[in-house]
Every structure is written in structure tokens, then in C-alpha cells.
Amino acid sequence: MDAQGRGRADNIDPADQWVLNPDTGEYELRLTPSAPQSAVPGPRRGGSRSTGAAKASEPVRDRTKAPERRTPEVPGPRRRRSAPEEPPPGRRGRRPVKKKAKTKKILLWTGGTMAFVLLGTAGAAYLYLEHLNDNITSVSDDGASTGGFSKDKAINLLLIGTDKRTGAGNKGYGDAGSPGHADTTILLHVSKDRTNATALSIPRDLIVDIPDCETTQEDGSKKVIPGSENVRFNTSLGQDGRTPSCTMRTVTELTGVTPDNFMVADFNAVKTLTSAVGGVEVCLAKDIDDPDSHLKLSKGTHTIEGEQALAFVRTRHSVGFGGDLSRIAIQQQFLSSLMRKLKSNDTLTSPSKMIKLAEAGTKALTVDSQLDSIGKLKDLGLELGKLNVKNLTFTTVPVVDNPAEKVKSTVVLNEATAPTVFQMIKDDVSFTEVKEQAQASKDAAAAAAAARLKGTQSAASEVRVRVMNGGAPAGSAQETLNWLQNDEGVTKSENAGNAPAELSKTTLEYAPDQAAQARKLAAVMGLPGTALKPGESVENAQGLPTMTLTLGKDFKGAGVSLTTPTKVPDTVQKSTADKVECAK
Secondary structure (H helix, E strand, C coil), X not given: CCHHHCCXXXXXXXXXXXXXXXXXXXXXXCCCCCCCCCCCCCCCCCCCCCCCCCCCCCXXXXXXXXXXXXXXXXXXXXXXXXXXXXXXXXXXXCXXXXXXXXXXXXXXXXXXXXXXXXXXXXXXXXXXXXXXXXXXXXXXXXXXXCCCCCCCCCEEEEEEEECCCCCCCCCCCCCCCCCCCEEEEEEEEECCCCCCEEEEEECCCEEEEECCEEEECCCCCEEEECCEEEEEHHHHCCHHHCCXXXXXXXXXXXXCCCCCEEEEECHHHHHHHHHHCCCEEEEECCCEEECCCCEEECCEEEEECHHHHHHHHHCCXXXXXXXXXHHHHHHHHHHHHHHHHHCCHHHHCCHHHHHHHHHHHHHHEEEEHHHCCHHHHHHHHHHHCCCCHHHEEEEECCEEECCCCCCCCCEEECCCCHHHHHHHHHCCCCCCCCHHHCCHHHHHHHHHHHHCCCCCCCCHHHCEEEEEECCCCCCHHHHHHHHHHHCCCCCEEEEEEECCCCCCCCEEEECHHHHHHHHHHHHHHCCCHHHEEECCCEECXXXXXXXXXXXXXXXXXXXXXXXXXXXXXXXXXXXXXXXXXXXX
């Protein structure tokens, strides 16, 4: 039961029930008509009142009783100029309530794209929260996620747009009879400190391996759907009964990043969300008339919503090269504009728009079981709301045409640049230059670490090192030892077994007089300066001083560099959400 159904006329817009309180500067949910009330209750009346007539020239007053106070309407009764103003009974000595700044009300609406409309309300708003809870559709993540986002960690949110044609007016779109494939997929990474984010688009025609995935069926039973090799990414959802958790596992397999949560949107989500905010502004560098997507717009700037917005994000034959990658670019432009609109004062200070957003968002999206309540969505919205859109970067998985095809219709990973992009997301590296991150202490630490790598290097044959496993996969120490001795000429190396404790990062400890050896081994293994730990040497099996290399949980395999990239490859296209770009 929503706010419209409790003692009010059926034709009342819920937005009209949010009233600005002039004393606090905040919006409050009013579910019942307000009647005039006394600011404070009057004193109790004792006994019977005098009924004697009073003289016209002099009012009769019983001074043994407290004066009877009327229940005034606003403004109250005037007092005599000669009489001092007294505070109401029971309120003497209390300081007046200080009005909050009018800008305070704006803070109520910041924090995400939905659900935060209800922040700061209590009591009567509870039933409206329950109404929004009833709107939410959730499905199991089948153990494919991290278990849900955390407020003190980076957030990885998988956004999936399907081509399912359910809903009014959608029969003209998508593939007939489609179960809803992963038509548009974005991995949204929000940094741990919430200063920046990266939205990584995954092409639907990218050739990937889909792993086996356990799914929860409608009757609650479990079913393992066999994986597929060398197939289009979009078949990770819908095909053979695959659920969003299968897409989540495929993304993990592809990028090495395990999503915390997922959200799935169909055609209706684009239409209802854009209408809720009053339209989204887009820019075209040329006229577009696309009969396939039903988009017809002239060159220039337009505000689109509903069916027209859906046509815009689905067009591809009339923009760029006419393929899926061109459509991704126009979708990123659209999402940037939508983000700017959602964060604008025009939206954030409008109770009507915010309630429409809460209604549209909770009805149009399917979320994983870790986000199955408005409270959880609110918490996620608050974390996302800390982000400045100028530090939200849109980019696409680097790909090249599939060399196995004569007629190019699919793409494969660009092995030269894709691993760098994935690693930057895993390591929480910003794709934008964020001033807040340029802290002096971090710069000093980075400079000190870099200095450890500078200087002369010993010959590989002079490097003495023992290798220990401190959290890497079983057998990693022996694998590394074989590689060092056979491939890199580090023959004075030995396997020292398991370390006394697990480490999250690989380290190399050495004595001051072994710095040249440490620099050589760091160069051979691709160790960053932060991995080098000046300390003490130990004796090896021959009783000679030796360094200690401890393979941590970040170890990726013998010969695989552990140096984190700090710059996006120049060939990777990217844009930020604060920039207005026209579709070409």
C-alpha cells in the first residue's frame, strides 16, 4: 500500500505529499491533512469558570487563578505594549530553535540515482519505503559475486542492459523471441576513496569463453549450465537458460575483476528513467534517420525521453562505422548526459522528480539478492553519490577484428592493451588525473620506492636468493625457481618452502650490500620498487648471505610482471562524464 492509498484522494500525486518545512528547510512526507494546532498546549482548567458579567470599563479578573490561555491561530493575540513578553508555559529558559540554512535541503537529495529521496524521513515514510521494497525484483547471484559491496572498499558494479522486448511499445525493438541477452554491459569501478570511477563497456560481439555456471531456477532448484568456448559475450545471459550470475562469472573470467553486485535493465528502464528526470540532453554532429532504431533527429542539441531515448541508445547504423562499437560510443555519451542531469540541482531539489526516479528505478531494474531492499540500494546510492562526474571515465575493452573471419562480425581482445586496462581496474588506478589523490605523502613514498630501482645491477649469475611461497598458488616457489635458473641465469637460487605467514604482496628483502643484486632480480621479475624491502640477509644452504623472495597473493606466475601500470595506453579511447560530446 503506497502513500496514495491512506486516507487521501486516489488522484493525488505522491510528490505533492512532500512539504517544505519552513523552520528546518527540509522536505517532510505528510500523509494526512494538517489541521491548525496550538504551538503549545494550554494549562489545565480547574473547577468551573465564572459566569458573572464584566463591566465594560474594567475587566473582572480572578488573580488567584492562572489566566486562561486561548488556543490561538497564527498570528497569536496581541499583548499589551506595557506588559513584558512571556514564554509559553513549560518552555521558559529554552533557547529558540535555530533555522537551518536553506541549502540544507539540497543535501537530502544527493547520494545516487534513486532511493536517497527518502533520506532524512522517518515514521510516516516507513510505509512508502515498504511500497518501494515491493517494487524491487531480485534474483540470486549464485555465489558469483564478492557477497556485496563494502563501504570501505572499491566498488565493482556490473550493469547489464538486455534486449528483452517485454513491456508496452517494445515489440518493434530487439530480436523476436529473445530471452534477453547481455546486449549492453558495463563494469562500473568506483575507487576506494570515491574520488574517481571507470565505466568499462564490454562489446556484445566480443568472443569469450563462458564458464560453467550454477543457476537458481524459478522453482528454487539449482542447475549447472555447461560453459561455452569462443562464443559471443552477449550469450552469457539468456542463452540456454543463463542468468545474470553467468554474465558475472564471464566478466570475472575475462577481466580478473569479480563484481560486487549486478543490476539488469530492460528497454522500459531507459524510457521510464529518462521521463522521470524530464528528458536527457544529447548532441548530434549530423542528421540521423535510422529506420532500424526508429530514430530521426536533426543535427544539433535535443532533449529526449521515453521512446525517443530508447531509439537513441539503440541506433548504430547511422553513427560511426555502423557497428556495435559505434553504438557503445553513443550509449556512453547518453549515460554521461544522464549522470549530469541526475546530479543537477534541477533534479536533486525537485521532490516530484526524485519520487518519480525512486518509482521508476525500483520498477525497471532487476538486482542481485545482495541489493534486494531499498535500504541497501540507498546505501549504494550514497556511496556512488560521493563521486564527481568529471572523474567518471567511460572507456571500452580494447578489441580488434576477429582474424578468423573473412566477413568481420565479431571482435577479440587486443592483447597488447586490454590486460593493462584490466590491471588498472584491479589495482584501483584512476583513469583520470584526480587532484585529491596527489597527496604529498604518497608522492614521497612512490619516489622513495622508485629510487630503490635506480643504480647498478649485478650479473644474474651473482644474484643469490631463496624463494618462499607466502600466499601464491601451490607449486609457485618451485615454478619460479625453475624459471630463474633455466631461463634467466639466476643459478644461485633455492626453494625455501613456505613462508611463516601469508602476504598480500610479493616482497624481496635484502641487506644494504645486496642492493645491486636486488635491482637485478627486480628487473628480471618485473618487481615494483615497493616490493623491495631493505632489511637483513639470511644464510643459504652453503652458508652464504642471500636475499629472500616471498611470493604473495598477487603473484601471477613465473615471468609475469608485478609492476602496476599507471597510465592508460594512448590507443585506448576514453571520455569523462562531464564533457558534452556529439554523436558522429
